[in-house]
Amino acid sequence: MADGVSLPGSPFATNVYDPTRVTVDVPSYGRVGQEVTCTVMTTYAGEGDVEAEVSSGDGTTPCDVYQQGEDKFLVTFTPKSMSPHDVVVKFNGSLVPGNPFRCVVTFVDVSKVTVSGDGIEDTRPLPVGKPTSFFVNTDDAGVAMLQVDVTGPGFDDVEAAVSPQDDFHIVEYTPVDVGEHRIRITYDGKEIEGSPFKTMTYDVSKINVLLGGDKKAKLNEKMSFLVDTSHAGGGKLECIIRDPPTETQMMDRGLGRYLVSFLPVTPQPHGVTLSFNRVVVPGSPFKIQVVDARRATASGDGLQLAPINNEAVFVVDTARAGGASSKDIEARVTSPSRTSVPCKVRDSGVGDFTCHFTPTEIGPHIIVVTVLRESIDGSPFTCQTFDLSKVKVGPIQDTTVGQEMSFWVQTAAVGKGAPTVEITCAGRTFPCHVKTPPGGTKHTCHFQPKVAGSHDAMVRFNGFEVAGSPFAFEVRPGQSYHTTIEVQSPTIYPQDDTVLPSRPKSLQMRPDHPALSRRQSEPVSPTQYEPNSPTRQEPNSPRRPQPLSPRRSEAIAALYAARSPPAHTPTSPGAFTIPEPDYWRDQDIQPREKIAAYGQGLKRAVEGKISEFVVDTTGHPRSSLEIQVFGPSTMITCTVDRRGDKHYASYTPRQVGAYKIHAKYGGQEIEGSPFQVTVVNPKKVELLGDWRALMGNTNRLSLTVDEQFTFPFNVQDAGPGGELDAVVQGPSREIRAKTVLKNNGRQYVTFVPKEEGEHFIQIRWLDFELPCSPIYGDARGHRSDPSKVVVSGSGIREAFVNEVAEFVLDGSDAGPGEPMCVLRGREEEVEVTLMPFPQKRDKYRALYCAEKQGSYRLHVTWDEEEVRGSPFKINVQKTIDxxxxxxxxxxxxxxxxxxxxxxxxxxxxxxxxxxxxxxxxxxxxxxxxxxxxxxxxxxxxxxxxxxxxxxxxxxxxxxxxxxxxxxxxAPVPTSPGGPDAKKVTAFGPGLKNGILGSWRGNFLVHTAGAGPGKLQIKVDGPKPGSFKLESRPLPDKDRAVAVNFTPKMVGKYVIAIKWSEENINESPFEVIVFGSSDEAKSYEKSRQRRRSSRSSFDKSR
CATH class of the missing domain: 2.60.40.10 (Immunoglobulins)
Structure with a gap:
């Protein structure tokens, strides 16, 4: 107005704006050839227009400005070169503070992304449960977002940690399952070349080593065990035995199963080390005991004599056999009635085992002791049993000194053996002589007491005390005689003693004692009895007889006498001996112990195996022992190991035949030398005929009750003088086996089963068990019950072409029989293989494989009669294609x-x-x-x-x-009423790089104009719990959400913003939080260098 008058055009409109309140959001990164969108918000700056210019080192880049709503503007441009682009924004012609805004434009080439490392190579499997890693090299590919997804064989996600470095990324993950893992890698949203990558994993802990519970092997016999890697994944299985070094063999049985074999040649534990993909299998090295049954020994009374109804015990020593457990040792005791006597084996814990059995029958019991089913040295043993309760002792009467007494011991129905009697009195032992009439069972016992007092008669049978023993009786003094001894000197008198009439006796006298000159003595009669004396001499001269020379290696008793006593007159104080006439004196003469040689090696030996014996020189002066072993054609080396007075000799015969062993000690041949030894080879005993046909399909003999079965053998090359011996143990008793010898080098072993059930046949050649022994057989009656055979399994219903099908045939309740299976189709007949179950009688696994599709009929017979349900209808389908x-x-x-x-x-x-x-x-x-x-x-x-x-x-x-x-x-189609994620914008410092501690992590999300939808914000940080995220809608703003993002550690954060499940523009955002400004500057300089190097490279091209 002028002078109160309005000027033309008045009132004038004035636009008030503030460019400092304009916010500009320019993406930190852009891609060559891809549109870049910048957001300009003028909400608090007033009304106006937005202008923008984009420039780079290559010049000006065209850009467009679009207005969205009243206060939002979008600036878009498409970079043509890989260099920083500066965006200058003006509001109503005024520069907005912060100009120019920089956008780093890079060129992303996904084909330049490469990978390397163990975690992504498909040439070598990876172990389950161990972290692995690989590298993603993005140096020449430009800056973009890397995404790595790892999935396991069950389609489960496997967590993968991505650690960015300057020019590459480290990806680490841990496989958790066996099988194929797939690694999918995307860069800038695109899969790199080769993705998805495939790696295989394995788990060595899922390898099963089927060694058996005992882990035992026999010396010089192949040991085999199964290794199952079917559940462990793919890889290479290796086996090595270093202690002791032993060659191993491995056979692939298919389906991830391997049969490992080795031949132990030393009796010591073998350490078997298994590795899978060069990783040691858990439990390795597996210790396998190697046992040599020949070195095991048995000892104890229970192997020789035992009373019935009492526990008999013997000991099996395996200390030198390589070690064994109670499960490895078997002791079978067979009574005279051929019944089996239970025998328990207990581990004493010191390398030997005690065997306990209680016989109930009188007579010889056969004891077979085996270690790992191989007989030990000396087996079988024979133990004679008897009944102590049937030993009767006649009345024992009191008697007097010098008077012979007798009583009887009755052993009728007791068993084989002899009684012994021992008389004791006041700690002294006196002999009692037992006389047995030929063939009689009533034994007479004679005893003439020498002293008076209480006596005990200890009666034993085969060394065992009989009931009531010891028997007590009294011995009274005998009849008294009086004799007078005159002593001329008053200072000499006789001591108390007993005078024997008509026999010399010693009297002790002291001449210095004042006593009476008379002494009364009471004589008794002596008794002499010499069972071992070859002669009895009664010389009639005062001289004693000459020394006796025994004819046998045992003690003898000599008897000598003098009829005229020598004259003697005491002249000084002291003790004197005065012999009396007709005195008989007993004298024991003991010869020197002979050198003993004993052991199996002095009787029999096996070709190619070490044989041993012992020479015992106890009681003889130390001297040299010379042993020579002569074979049929040459002399054999013999090794001697001296341990004190015992010499342990061993030799190894190299051919069968008759051998001689000369043993000299101190240059003299010992008794028994030369020893005659028979060397045989049980392996050369040949079973004639078709062995497989003899054993049948079940690998067990098919026997029939009351029908003779014959084993024909050729023993011509097995050694001289041998005869086959067989022990056949039936279900409840032992069966007598006969051996028939022929002059053509053949022998026949025959026996007749007497009851149905399993039979155990053990065949020996000169006490050495044959390699084929023991043999198991099943005896059946003349009729079985096929209706009790049970057939089960999926293989009797369906099968697939060219795949093995299986079913089970169980005839254990049907009685022994011969199974047979026939599978017939319209065009073919399929072979069915029967495999007996180990340790299970009459039970089989049946396997077959049909090659053509169709309907089949399975006929199952037991002893030529069809079982219940046969024939079975089987539908063979094609293999899955x-x-x-x-x-x-x-x-x-x-x-x-x-x-x-x-x-x-x-x-x-x-x-x-x-x-x-x-x-x-x-x-x-x-x-x-x-x-x-x-x-x-x-x-x-x-x-x-x-x-x-x-x-x-x-x-x-x-x-x-x-x-x-x-x-x-495809995304949800944009419609006037539908959600539109492209219209949602997000900006603020929280979407840009910053420094931890001073960084502002807030940003705004505007959804105006985007239609109905749901806003989702997801942040992935370096580690779980590494940030805090909060959001709230702004009440005074049109559909705006304020987000506060607070990181807790340095690293890279990926912020994904979605509207109705679809990413908004530029989402996901990558934000790097540095620990210091120096780190941020170093990062920017590194980026600049990469950009410069790429720019130089592009210009050179």
Whole structure:
């Protein structure tokens, strides 16, 4: 107004704005050839226009400015070169503070991304449970977002940690399952070359080593065990034995199973080390005891004599046999009635084992002792048993000194053996002589007491005390006689003593004692009895007889006498001996002990095996021992190991025949030398005929009750003078076996089974067990019951072409019989293999493999009679052919809708498992499979995000043709009333790099104009719990959400912002939080250098 008058055009409109309140959000990174969108907000700056210019080192870049709403502007440009681009923004012609805003433009080439490292190579399997890693090199590929997804064999996600470095990334993950792992790598949203990568894993802890519970091997016999790697994954199995060094052999049995064998030649524990993919199998090295049964020995009274109804004990010593357990030792005791007597084996804990059995029958008991089913030295043993309770002792009467007494011992029905009697009195022992009439059982015992007092008669039978023993009786003094001894000197008198009439006796006298000159003595009569004396001399001269020379190596008694006593007159004080006439004196004469030689090696030996014997020189002066072993054609080396007075000799014969062993000690041949030794070889005993036909399909002899069975053998090359001996143990008793000798070098062993059931046949050649022994057989009556045979398993119902099918045939309740299976189809007859179950009688595994599809009939017979249910109808189907699974495919998939497709596996073969998995750009989609009545499967997929998805379909564990399929999930179509993620914007310092502690992590999300939808914000940090995220809608703003993002540690953070399951522009955002400004500057300089080097490279081109 002027002078109160309004000027023309008044009132004038004035626009008040503040460019400092304009906010500009320019992306930190851009891509060459990809549109870059910058957001300018003028909400608090007033009204106005926004202008923008974009420039780079290559000049000005065209840009466009779009207004969205009243206060939002978008500036877009498309970089043409890889260099920093500066964006200058003006508001109403005024520069906005912060100009110019920089956007680093890079060139992303996914083909330049490379990978390397153990964790991604497919040439070597990876162990389960151990972290592995690989490198992703992005140095020449430009700056972009790297995404790594690892899935296991069960389609489960495996956590993978990605650690960015200057020019590469380290990816670390830990496989948890055995099988194929897939690694999917995307860079800038695109899969790199070779993705998805495949790696195989293994788990060495899932390897099963089937050694058996005892882990024992026999010396010089092949030891085999099974190693099952079927559940451990792929890899290479290795076996080595270093202690002691031993060669091993490995046979691939298929399906991941290997048979490992080795031949132990030393009796010591063998350490077997197994490794899988050069990783030691848990439990390695496995210790396998090597046992040499020949070195085991047995000792004790229970091997020779034992009273019935009392526990008999003997000891088996395996200390020199290589070590054994109670399970390895078997002691079989057979009574005279051929029944088996239970025998328990207990471990004493010091390398030997005590065997206990209680006989109930009188007579010889056969004891067979084996270690790992091989007889020990000296086995079988014979133990004579007797009944102590039937020993009767006649009345024992009191008697007097010098008067012979007798009583009887009755042993009728007691058993084989002899009684012994021992008389004791006041700690002294007196002999009692036992006389037995030829063939009699009533034994007379004679005893003439020498002293008076209480006596005990200890009566034993075979060394065992009989009931009531010891028997007590009294011996009274005998009749008294009086004699007068005159002593001329008063200072000499006789001491108390007993005078024997008509026999010399010593009297002790002292001449210095004042006593009476008379002494009365009471004589008794002596008794002499010499059972071992060869002669009795009664010389009639005062001289004693000459020394006796015994004819046998045992003690003898000599008797000599003098009839005229020598005259003697005491002249000084002291003790004197005065012999009396007719005195008989007993004298024991003991010869020197002879040198003893004993042991199996002095009687029999086996060709090629060490044989041993012992020479005992106890009681003889130390001297040299010379042993020479002469074979049929040459002398054999003999080794001697001296231990004190015992010499342990060993030799190894190299051919069968008669041998002589000369043994000299101190240059003189010892008694028994030269020893005659027979060397044989049980392995050269040949069973004539077809051994397999003899054993049948069951690997057991088929016997018939009351029918003779004959083993024909050729023993011509097995050694001289030998005869086969067989022990046949039936279910309840031992069967007598006969050996028939022929002059053509053949021998026949025959026996007749007397009862149904299992028979144990042990055949020996000169006490050495044959390699084929023991043999098991099943005796059956003349009739079995096939109706009790049970046939079970899937193999009697269905099978697949060219695949092994199996069923079980159990005839254990049907009685012994011969099974037979025949499988017939329309065009072929299929062979059925029967395999007996170990340690189970009449039970078999049946295996077959049909080559053609169709209907078959399985006939199962038992002793030529069909079992219940036979013939069985079997449907043989084609093997599953995954290539014939049909997939309908997917088209027109849209986010937010259920995607449907069908899978038809009917032509591929029934019985397979159908699996499906769908992987999207950032995660898995939900997949549901439903089988319809016609066998076709309906598949439903519910995607969680738009973009390319990978659909993997497997049938029976194999991918169907074309799998994995690529399914492109389109975003929700934009419509006036629908959600539009492109119209959602996010900006603020929280979406840019910063320094921990001073960094502002807030940003705004505007959803105005985006239609109805749901906002989702997800942040992935370096570690779980590494940040805090809060959001709240702004009440005074149009659909704006304020987000506060607070990181707790340095590292890279990926912020994904979605609207209705779809990423908004520029999402996901990558934010790097540094620990210091120096780190941030170093990072920027590194980026600048990379950009400069790339720019120079581009210009050079």
């Amino acid at each position: 995954v290539s014939r699974v049909r997939f309908s495919g997917i088209t027109g998939a849209v986010l937010g809708s259920t995607i449907r497709a069908t899978i038809d596996p009917r032509d591929a073969g029934a019985g397979g498992l159908l699996q499906a998995r769908c992987l999207g750009p950032n995660g898995k989609a939900d997949v549901q499979l439903t089988e319809k009545e016609d066998g076709i499967y309906l598949m439903k997929i519910r995607a969680k995000e738009a973009g390319k998805h990978e659909l993997d379909i497997k049938y029976n564990g194999e991918k169907i043709t074309g799998s994995p399929f690529v399914v492109d999930i």
